Amino acid sequence: MITFKKVNKVWPNGKSALKDINLKINDGEFVAIVGLSGAGKTTLLKTINKMVSISSGEVIVEFDNQKFEINSLKGKKLRNYRKYIGLMSQEYNNIESQTTIKNVLNARVSKLNFFRTLFGIFSDSDRITALNNLNKINLLESAYTRVENLSGGQQQRVALARTLTQEPKLIIADEPVSALDPILANQVMQDFKKINKEDKITIIINIHHIDLALKHADRIIGLKDGLIVFDGSTKNIKNKDLKIIYGNSYENL
Numbered sequence: 001m002i003t004f005k006k007v008n009k010v011w012p013n014g015k016s017a018l019k020d021i022n023l024k025i026n027d028g029e030f031v032a033i034v035g036l037s038g039a040g041k042t043t044l045l046k047t048i049n050k051m052v053s054i055s056s057g058e059v060i061v062e063f064d065n066q067k068f069e070i071n072s073l074k075g076k077k078l079r080n081y082r083k084y085i086g087l088m089s090q091e092y093n094n095i096e097s098q099t100t101i102k103n104v105l106n107a108r109v110s111k112l113n114f115f116r117t118l119f120g121i122f123s124d125s126d127r128i129t130a131l132n133n134l135n136k137i138n139l140l141e142s143a144y145t146r147v148e149n150l151s152g153g154q155q156q157r158v159a160l161a162r163t164l165t166q167e168p169k170l171i172i173a174d175e176p177v178s179a180l181d182p183i184l185a186n187q188v189m190q191d192f193k194k195i196n197k198e199d200k201i202t203i204i205i206n207i208h209h210i211d212l213a214l215k216h217a218d219r220i221i222g223l224k225d226g227l228i229v230f231d232g233s234t235k236n237i238k239n240k241d242l243k244i245i246y247g248n249s250y251e252n253l
């Protein structure tokens with residue numbers, strides 16, 4: 001579970017990006033954070049792995065009977081905590097000259113000893129995990145293809161398989177489909193949904209494509225100017241809520 005208690009973020013230039021955020025995200029939820037550019041979506045997401053430090057309040061993440069008070073995490077404790085958090089973004093962060101399987105296995109590098117890291121020797125169980133994750137998102141036949149020969153959608157799915165191979169407790173994804181055409185974006189969202197439902201991994205995703213958020217996520221959090229202006233089930237969101245999140249521009253979306 002992730003809990004935000006009265007969280008504020010004020011940037012050094014005085015810009016208030018998060019204002020008194022109170023939020024609970026339960027294990028296994030698929031949450032889409034939506035809002036206009038500059039609403040605070042990225043800032044909110046990045047407080048979860050402390051890529052952004054909050055100015056006041058508390059962010060608490062709990063799993064497997066462990067409780068992490070994010071703002072007090074530093075050094076080795078922060079690095080260990082981050083191993084549980086899968087981070088994805090618009091960039092696929094693949095090594096394009098390497099094969100798909102090698103890119104996916106790169107998620108296990110931090111678990112190898114020095115000798116194995118030096119020679120890139122992965123265990124059979126690591127390889128099986130990587131291949132299983134590629135199979136899960138229908139990329140098994142591309143396991144030995146160089147990533148530079150894959151489409152953007154496939155490359156983002158390689159990134160997803162790599163993130164899964166990290167065995168995260170939750171995945172935070174900042175605009176993971178914004179560089180993709182609508183068909184590929186929909187396919188990648190389907191993969192996120194599959195992983196959320198089958199592997200029961202909590203997924204929190206920032207997304208500009210409201211249609212995809214409504215189609216795939218269970219819960220929508222609408223931000224506007226650093227404030228939560230909507231928080232509820234995707235099924236219950238109404239046009240009037242979308243107008244509050246997006247203003248009159250929603251009419252033209």
Ligand SMILES: Nc1ncnc2c1ncn2[C@@H]1O[C@H](COP(=O)(O)OP(=O)(O)OP(=O)(O)O)[C@@H](O)[C@H]1O
Nearest residue numbers: 011013015017035036037038039040041042043044
């Ligand atoms: N490093 C920073 N220094 C100062 N202000 C920042 C910084 N990062 C973000 N901001 C400001 O904080 C506010 C929220 O930005 P944020 O990137 O979280 O919005 P967003 O909803 O993710 O926008 P987008 O959809 O364009 O990515 C904006 O006004 C932005 O200009």
